[in-house]
Amino acid sequence: MGSAFTRDPVTGERVVVIEAVRGLGDHLASGEQIGERWNVARGAEQITDLGVLTAAQAQAVADLALRCERETGRPQDVEWAILGDEILLLQARPITTLDEVEPIPMNEEAPPGPWEWDSAHNRLPMTPLTASVFTEGFERGSRRLAETYGAPIRQLSMRIINGYLYVQVVPPAGKPGSPFPPKPVMRALFRIVPLLRSRKRAAREAMEQRVDRSLLHEWRADVGPRITSTVDTWLDLDRAALTNEQLARLVVEAAELAREVFGWNMVTDPAYLFPLSDLHDFVESTLGGGMETATRLLAGASPSAYRDSVASLAGSLSEEGRATIVGDDGDVIGRLETTDPDFVRAYRAHLHDHGLRVLGFDLSAKTLLEQPDLELARIATMPRQDDPTAGAEQLASELSDSLNSEEAARFGRLVSEARDTYPIREEGEAVHARVLGINRLIALEVGRRMAWEKDLSDPVHVVFLSLDEITGWLQEPSDQAAVVRTRRGQHAWAKGRSPEAHLGGEAPMPDPEIFPTDVQRIMKAISLIITHDQRPAELAEGVDGVAASPGVHTGQVRIVMDPDDLGKVQPNDVLVAPITATPWEVVFPMIGALVTEGGGLLSHPAIVAREYGLPAVVGCEGALSRFRDGQMVVVDGAAGTVTAIEGA
Numbered sequence: 001m002g003s004a005f006t007r008d009p010v011t012g013e014r015v016v017v018i019e020a021v022r023g024l025g026d027h028l029a030s031g032e033q034i035g036e037r038w039n040v041a042r043g044a045e046q047i048t049d050l051g052v053l054t055a056a057q058a059q060a061v062a063d064l065a066l067r068c069e070r071e072t073g074r075p076q077d078v079e080w081a082i083l084g085d086e087i088l089l090l091q092a093r094p095i096t097t098l099d100e101v102e103p104i105p106m107n108e109e110a111p112p113g114p115w116e117w118d119s120a121h122n123r124l125p126m127t128p129l130t131a132s133v134f135t136e137g138f139e140r141g142s143r144r145l146a147e148t149y150g151a152p153i154r155q156l157s158m159r160i161i162n163g164y165l166y167v168q169v170v171p172p173a174g175k176p177g178s179p180f181p182p183k184p185v186m187r188a189l190f191r192i193v194p195l196l197r198s199r200k201r202a203a204r205e206a207m208e209q210r211v212d213r214s215l216l217h218e219w220r221a222d223v224g225p226r227i228t229s230t231v232d233t234w235l236d237l238d239r240a241a242l243t244n245e246q247l248a249r250l251v252v253e254a255a256e257l258a259r260e261v262f263g264w265n266m267v268t269d270p271a272y273l274f275p276l277s278d279l280h281d282f283v284e285s286t287l288g289g290g291m292e293t294a295t296r297l298l299a300g301a302s303p304s305a306y307r308d309s310v311a312s313l314a315g316s317l318s319e320e321g322r323a324t325i326v327g328d329d330g331d332v333i334g335r336l337e338t339t340d341p342d343f344v345r346a347y348r349a350h351l352h353d354h355g356l357r358v359l360g361f362d363l364s365a366k367t368l369l370e371q372p373d374l375e376l377a378r379i380a381t382m383p384r385q386d387d388p389t390a391g392a393e394q395l396a397s398e399l400s401d402s403l404n405s406e407e408a409a410r411f412g413r414l415v416s417e418a419r420d421t422y423p424i425r426e427e428g429e430a431v432h433a434r435v436l437g438i439n440r441l442i443a444l445e446v447g448r449r450m451a452w453e454k455d456l457s458d459p460v461h462v463v464f465l466s467l468d469e470i471t472g473w474l475q476e477p478s479d480q481a482a483v484v485r486t487r488r489g490q491h492a493w494a495k496g497r498s499p500e501a502h503l504g505g506e507a508p509m510p511d512p513e514i515f516p517t518d519v520q521r522i523m524k525a526i527s528l529i530i531t532h533d534q535r536p537a538e539l540a541e542g543v544d545g546v547a548a549s550p551g552v553h554t555g556q557v558r559i560v561m562d563p564d565d566l567g568k569v570q571p572n573d574v575l576v577a578p579i580t581a582t583p584w585e586v587v588f589p590m591i592g593a594l595v596t597e598g599g600g601l602l603s604h605p606a607i608v609a610r611e612y613g614l615p616a617v618v619g620c621e622g623a624l625s626r627f628r629d630g631q632m633v634v635v636d637g638a639a640g641t642v643t644a645i646e647g648a
Contacts, residue, residue, distance in 0.1 A: 001081035001090070002035055002052075004065040009077075009095055014564050016040040016062035020052040038062075041567050060087050063629045066568075068092040070561065103496060104489030106162045110503040113176030117501050118158070118165035119598045122361040123578035124562055125163035125494035128487060129443060130363045132467040135160065137259030138167075141266035148211060148267055149522040150203025152196060152515060161503060163494025169507055172196055177507050183514040190516050203518040216271040216424055219264055224431055227261060231438050235356065239445045247445060248474040254439045255467055261435050265428040272425055273525035275418040276602075280528065282414050286407060287399055291532050291601045292547060294418075297396055299549075299610040300389030301419035302426050306357075307385070307612070309350050310589055314382045317343055325380035347376065356437030357430075357583040359563035364463045366563065367437045368586065374567050375586065381571045382589045388613040426607065429582040446470050455479045464488055532602040539640070545595070545620030547640035548606035553593035553615045554645070557631045559624060560587075574633055574642075576623050580605040588612045593635035595623050595642050609637070617642050 002020035007013065019035035036050035040062035044055040053061070064087055065078040079090040126134070135158040142156035154170040168176050172195040180186065190196045206212065234254065242250065276294065283289040283297075317325075321340040355369035368375050396415050400408045440463075447462030455477055456462065462470065464487040465480060473480065509530065512523040539545065558573035560566055566584070569575060572592035577584075579598040588594075588608055592615075596605045599618035609616035615637030623642065627633060632645040 001079070002061075004061050004078045004080060005075070005095055006065050006069045006078070007075040007095060014041070014567070016065055018053070018058055018061055018065075020058075020061075021050075022052055043570070057082065057087075060630070064089060065092075067629060070559070101485055101489040101492055103493035104486060105493050106490050108162050110161050110166070111159065111168075112504065113168055114505040114507040115159065115161065115166040115168050115503040116507065117499050117503075118167045119501075119579065120603065122165055122581070123598050124360075124362065125491050126160055126165055127362055127364045127463040127491065128160075128466045129463040129470070130361075131160045131165075133255045133258050133363075133439065134158075134262065135165075137262040138266075140259060141263035144263055145266045145270075146199065147202060148215075149206045149270055150199040150201070150519050151522050151526065152190075152199050152519060154195070162499065163491060164499040166503060172199070177505055179508055180510045180514060186514045187516060190519070200516055200518055203516075203522060207518065207521060212268075212271040212274055215264075216268050216421065219268050219424070219428070223264055224427070227257060227431060227435065230257060231356065231434055234438050234442070235352075239442060240448075242445075244449070244474040247442070247449075248471045250442055251446065251467070251471055251474070254435070254442050258432070258435045258439055261428070261432045265425075265432060268424050268428055269529075270522065270525055272418070272421040272423075273528060274521065275414070275421050277521075277524050277528055279414045279418045282411060286403070286411075291528075293395075293399075295601050295606070295610065296550070297392055297399075297415055298419055298422050299392040299613075300387055301392070302423040302607060302611050304426065304430070304585065304608075304611065306354050306430065306585055307589065309354060310379055310382060311385055313343070313346055313350055313379045314589075316346065317380060322380050325376060347379075351375070354434075356434045356441075357586070358433060358436045358440055359566055359583050359586065361436075361581040361583075362463075363436060363440045363443060364460070365440075365583070367440060369437070369441075371567070378586065378590055383571055383592075385589060386613045388610060391613075426582060426604075426611075429604070433581070433583045443470065446474065449474075450477075450480060453477055455481065456484060457481055461488065464491065529602060532600040539619070543640035544642045545617040545623075545640050546600050546606070547636075547638055548599070548601060548603075548618045549594075549609040549614055549616035550638040551593075551613065551615035552634065552636050552638075554632065554634045555592040557627045557629060557633055558591075559627065559629050561624070574635055576627055577605075578624065579603070580608070582608075588614065593637070594618075595620050595627075595635060597621055597623050 002018060005017045008015055008017050016039070018038040018040065020038070021035045036052040037047040038053065038058040039045045039047055040058055044058040044062070046055070061080055064080060065076060068076045068078055068089070075095045076092045077095045078092045081088045081090055138158045139155055143154070145151060146153050146155060152172060154172055157168045157170055159166050170176055171178065172193060181189070190200050234250070239247065239250070279297070280291055280294045283294045287293065318340050321343050351369060351372055355372070356367055358365045358367050400411055403411055443462050444459055447456060447459030450456035450462060450473060451459045455473070461484050464484045469480070509527070510523065512520045512527055515523055553574065555572050555574045557576050558569050560569065560575060560577045563584070566587055569587045569590060571590050573590070574593045574595060575587060575591045576595045579596050580594070581604055585608055589612065594605055594609045594614055594616040596618045597620055599605050603618055606616060606618050615635045617635060617637060617640050620642060627642070627644065634643045634645065
């Protein structure tokens with residue numbers, strides 16, 4: 001029997017610390033006897049060997065402790081015992097040595113009008129620093145999107161309400177949430193309302209001049225490379241040597257760069273949405289299929305530089321080098337040392353190119369650069385990856401054979417154009433993730449200075465301050481501990497609850513047909529995203545979620561509530577998560593299947609699962625409470641089902 005802490009009680013590190021003895025544990029608790037110690041994070045690592053536990057038993061104890069943490073919402077000090085083959089929970093209580101905060105309830109009133117929870121970007125509460133950078137960038141981007149393509153709105157407003165992101169459509173006239181007028185009235189409004197007249201003109205010019213294509217070219221040829229070069233310069237900068245004034249300027253510049261990138265992401269999205277919409281219309285009207293068929297035709301069309309890099313590294317790692325990373329019993333050691341100098345150089349280049357990814361959508365999430373051993377361990381244990389392109393080509397060939405020559409030619413053009421433009425979403429989001437990473441590292445430098453001046457208890461808590469508060473501190477330092485502690489408590493409270501999907505009512509979805517012909521194209525594209533990405537799908541009876549990526553996989557559930565849990569994912573696990581963002585791709589080469597509570601066929605988890613050939617079920621509400629760590633399940637990505645194996 002023994003104890004298990006779900007955090008290191010001294011350092012607070014996210015690792016399960018286990019101490020075990022044979023017989024009764026009272027001598028261990030009193031300090032009279034030293035127990036065998038295990039650390040469990042990326043696997044079970046034995047620190048002291050007294051012949052008490054096997055690696056499998058240590059992992060099982062860790063899983064029990066982590067389950068207690070999930071149930072209570074706080075790190076736990078667990079007492080346990082093993083009787084025969086059964087692990088018994090004796091007691092669980094919060095760890096008292098950590099700098100934990102008590103949840104502080106928030107009761108913010110939503111501004112007038114309907115607000116919809118933006119679960120597509122982040123299903124977790126957002127920290128104040130991320131909010132002060134992202135929300136302004138989102139609103140700017142939405143205005144540019146509307147002005148460029150003629151969307152009949154002023155903008156999309158974004159607010160943090162009780163810790164979570166909410167979005168509201170601001171119409172050109174009237175109150176948000178007002179019902180749309182009938183088609184004749186709407187067409188008349190586009191003739192007499194100045195803003196709507198300008199939107200109609202913009203929509204027509206966007207289609208005639210193929211603005212989506214020109215913006216895509218500008219991003220790929222000029223904007224993307226410029227942003228990447230800027231980030232590389234800041235990464236190589238000695239940030240500790242900057243004066244407070246210089247650092248304040250860098251903080252502002254980095255935030256502006258993040259806003260610019262997200263704005264570009266929004267205006268380049270139509271470059272893939274328009275061709276996808278055309279392909280979907282053809283599949284639906286001529287082939288009798290739907291979005292599931294359209295997306296299967298695009299599998300393999302969104303290459304990932306990160307995926308290519310890790311696959312190359314995994315293939316080049318010698319068995320001798322692998323042995324320094326993975327122990328004889330299969331447990332991951334994660335050492336940086338290896339006997340292969342060429343691999344070391346390649347791995348360092350990989351971290352330079354991809355290590356800035358924050359492992360989430362929030363600046364509270366660590367970058368790969370902050371945990372290089374974890375990335376190394378994944379590469380050493382990465383299963384072989386299959387390219388799904390052949391399956392997509394076979395499907396296209398089969399569908400084409402059912403068409404006449406004219407239809408087949410048009411179908412081929414539609415598929416080709418959709419596949420050519422489809423990669424832009426993940427390309428843009430990968431750059432955005434890297435820009436968020438440099439924002440985090442710059443903010444941490446401010447946090448270190450605050451902690452040195454004792455104005456902050458921990459540098460990482462800087463994310464609980466807004467952008468203005470950080471730059472204000474650099475101009476005139478002052479104690480931030482009290483405000484940060486309050487916000488950490490509010491964040492903990494928000495994290496322990498489920499946000500409401502709608503506040504102040506639900507905004508009606510307009511029929512694109514009520515708008516003038518020139519405007520219908522952008523409205524159909526927006527409707528596509530809302531229907532197949534942002535809003536939960538209406539599921540058929542007998543399915544658990546959206547059938548996002550075909551295939552069947554049987555494996556152990558690994559519940560990942562937030563990026564801090566990614567380290568416990570093992571090869572061929574079934575990853576169960578609230579949602580995934582682009583940076584979560586770091587675990588996709590390892591896992592066997594994916595289940596998320598949020599998302600639809602065009603959501604990030606669905607897109608990337610298809611690129612990796614992983615069975616995936618998304619929009620599986622309740623999955624985090626329905627399944628448990630270590631449970632064996634069968635994921636059928638074509639049927640949209642997740643089935644627990646009884647007794648396993």
